[in-house]
Amino acid sequence: METVALSDVSFEIKKGEFVAIMGPSGSGKSTLMHILGALDKPTAGKYLLDSANVVEMSDDELAEVRNKKIGFIFQSYNLLPRTSALKNVMLPMVYAGVGKEERRIRAEKYLEMVGLKDRFYHTSNQLSGGQQQRVAIARGLAMNPSILLADEPTGNIASVQAAEIMDIFQKLNGEGHTIIMITHEADIAGYAKRIIHIKDGRIAADGTNNRQRKI
Amino acid sequence: MDYREMFIESLSTLTLNKLRTGLAILGIVIGIGSVIALVSLGQASQKAVESQIQSLGSNLLTVMPGSSQEGGVRGAAGARTTLTYDDAKAIETSDAITTVKSVSPEYSGRAQAVAGRNNINTSVMGVTPLYAKVRKIDISSGNFINDRDVTAVSKVAVLGPTTAADLFGEDVNPVGRTVRINSQTLSVIGVTVSKGGSGFQNQDDIIYVPLTTVQKQLFGVNYLSTISLEAESEEVMTEAQNQVGYLLLQRHKLDDPLEADFSIFSQQDILDTASQVTGTFTTLLSGVAAISLLVGGIGIMNVMLVTVTERTREIGLRKALGAKKKVVITQFLTESVILTFTGGLFGIILGIFVSYLFSAFMSFAFVVSPKSILLAFAVSAAIGIVFGLYPARKAANLEPIEALRYE
Numbered sequence: 029m030e031t032v033a034l035s036d037v038s039f040e041i042k043k044g045e046f047v048a049i050m051g052p053s054g055s056g057k058s059t060l061m062h063i064l065g066a067l068d069k070p071t072a073g074k075y076l077l078d079s080a081n082v083v084e085m086s087d088d089e090l091a092e093v094r095n096k097k098i099g100f101i102f103q104s105y106n107l108l109p110r111t112s113a114l115k116n117v118m119l120p121m122v123y124a125g126v127g128k129e130e131r132r133i134r135a136e137k138y139l140e141m142v143g144l145k146d147r148f149y150h151t152s153n154q155l156s157g158g159q160q161q162r163v164a165i166a167r168g169l170a171m172n173p174s175i176l177l178a179d180e181p182t183g184n185i186a187s188v189q190a191a192e193i194m195d196i197f198q199k200l201n202g203e204g205h206t207i208i209m210i211t212h213e214a215d216i217a218g219y220a221k222r223i224i225h226i227k228d229g230r231i232a233a234d235g236t237n238n239r240q241r242k243i
Numbered sequence: 244m245d246y247r248e249m250f251i252e253s254l255s256t257l258t259l260n261k262l263r264t265g266l267a268i269l270g271i272v273i274g275i276g277s278v279i280a281l282v283s284l285g286q287a288s289q290k291a292v293e294s295q296i297q298s299l300g301s302n303l304l305t306v307m308p309g310s311s312q313e314g315g316v317r318g319a320a321g322a323r324t325t326l327t328y329d330d331a332k333a334i335e336t337s338d339a340i341t342t343v344k345s346v347s348p349e350y351s352g353r354a355q356a357v358a359g360r361n362n363i364n365t366s367v368m369g370v371t372p373l374y375a376k377v378r379k380i381d382i383s384s385g386n387f388i389n390d391r392d393v394t395a396v397s398k399v400a401v402l403g404p405t406t407a408a409d410l411f412g413e414d415v416n417p418v419g420r421t422v423r424i425n426s427q428t429l430s431v432i433g434v435t436v437s438k439g440g441s442g443f444q445n446q447d448d449i450i451y452v453p454l455t456t457v458q459k460q461l462f463g464v465n466y467l468s469t470i471s472l473e474a475e476s477e478e479v480m481t482e483a484q485n486q487v488g489y490l491l492l493q494r495h496k497l498d499d500p501l502e503a504d505f506s507i508f509s510q511q512d513i514l515d516t517a518s519q520v521t522g523t524f525t526t527l528l529s530g531v532a533a534i535s536l537l538v539g540g541i542g543i544m545n546v547m548l549v550t551v552t553e554r555t556r557e558i559g560l561r562k563a564l565g566a567k568k569k570v571v572i573t574q575f576l577t578e579s580v581i582l583t584f585t586g587g588l589f590g591i592i593l594g595i596f597v598s599y600l601f602s603a604f605m606s607f608a609f610v611v612s613p614k615s616i617l618l619a620f621a622v623s624a625a626i627g628i629v630f631g632l633y634p635a636r637k638a639a640n641l642e643p644i645e646a647l648r649y650e
Contacts, residue, residue, distance in 0.1 A: 095565020
């Protein structure tokens with residue numbers, strides 16, 4: 029017996045969009061996020077990222093796509109334990125072969141951008157949930173990717189801090205960053221410009237969010 | 244990611260769990276340490292045996308009686324009584340023998356020697372004056388046995404330094420005193436210089452007595468236990484061996500060399516045999532040590548597997564952020580090689596220390612060959628790669644989604 033997680037899912041996201049993908053648990057939105065993040069390949073179909081078909085790529089090519097074109101922001105932050113904020117932000121640049129000096133300059137710039145100017149040398153366990161997620165955003169921005177892909181970015185964070193994260197997202201989107209955010213919370217999805225509803229592995233609704241929330 | 248960074252990162256990961264890292268290293272330390280120590284112990288004992296044999300004289304040939312064979316029953320080698328003083332004299336005088344410089348007929352037995360209240364069981368060696376020349380014996384006080392002692396069957400004895408000390412006490416000159424062997428009283432006329440050596444054949448624990456006295460007065464025999472021959476040079480050893488062999492065959496009325504009732508060894512033969520024995524010993528010891536090294540390697544693999552499991556999420560994250568397989572493999576291999584290499588380094592220090600202790604307490608030479616150190620380094624690095632490869636591949640092949648979900 030084959031379980032179909034996604035079927036007939038077809039959409040296009042343009043540069044500069046801020047999209048929320050919504051759906052209850054088991055709807056297939058996690059699978060969709062894995063495919064969009066080049067973490068997994070669909071058994072059938074196409075995924076064109078910057079007009080390259082991700083489905084045909086080898087493991088190492090996928091690793092390169094994830095490194096250069098996707099900035100991940102996870103629900104549980106996934107920072108390296110016992111490692112400074114600065115080093116965490118530098119990690120994707122290490123794999124891209126960016127020089128040491130350049131890495132540092134960029135890491136500091138992005139940490140400042142998310143408001144952690146005075147937290148460069150704090151390790152993950154010395155930071156609050158919201159601060160950790162902001163380090164993760166800085167890390168996601170480090171390679172200046174085509175997409176910022178956030179999976180339940182506020183799932184583990186208190187609502188005040190969650191609003192701060194959404195504020196950062198809207199600012200980044202204002203600067204031209206493409207953001208795709210997976211969430212099951214309607215109020216969080218409310219910050220996006222466009223909302224795609226997934227239900228039972230199919231697109232239930234896809235449209236512009238006319239009542240975009242602002243901080 | 245360059246290697247220097249990889250190295251620093253691995254090092255900082257390893258120092259996070261110091262106890263586990265230390266225990267994993269310990270296995271390699273013990274493995275490498277025992278290899279170094281046991282190999283150097285083997286080499287030291289080999290050297291000890293070699294120098295002992297070489298101190299007996301380098302162009303020495305030894306004629307020994309063959310095994311006795313009566314009614315189809317073959318006895319022990321050397322048990323025959325066919326070698327006589329006359330054989331020795333014939334070798335000395337025969338015109339057919341051109342390559343032998345000196346001949347030393349010998350009879351050796353063991354007996355209880357008594358002096359005053361002291362008595363010891365020691366080896367009694369019946370010799371002629373040439374023995375001192377052939378075996379390079381020097382006298383520290385008094386004289387060695389001379390020709391007149393042999394022809395007159397004199398009751399005289401020359402003591403080895405150990406025997407002298409055992410019978411008369413340290414720092415006592417026994418020349419002029421008497422020693423009783425097999426109910427005969429012999430006067431001590433000299434003491435030899437120590438030849439060193441300990442263990443299986445102590446050349447200092449011996450009493451030299453004129454050959455005729457030993458044969459007629461002490462043991463009542465008319466045959467020899469060995470004839471030692473000094474060849475003219477090392478180059479003519481084989482020729483000397485052949486010449487003496489033919490003469491003895493002729494004298495013993497034997498046609499077929501295969502029936503010879505004696506055998507002739509050169510010092511080289513004995514050296515070869517002894518080296519072979521100690522070589523086998525060294526190999527055996529190294530084999531045992533290699534097993535402990537293998538166990539150490541498995542310890543490394545175990546620790547690396549635990550590390551991979553523990554760090555599943557981290558590996559998943561690294562892969563999600565763009566680490567390619569090669570990078571992950573290299574990272575984990577670097578860690579395991581650092582473990583084994585550090586272990587190897589400390590193991591070498593431990594091994595050298597242990598072999599130093601051996602040499603200090605067992606009066607062995609202190610031998611640590613650079614070859615075994617280089618080999619130890621190479622082996623420890625190889626162990627890191629071999630035993631680290633499986634865990635590293637396991638880490639590299641983790642699916643990033645699965646790894647990120649891992650709790």
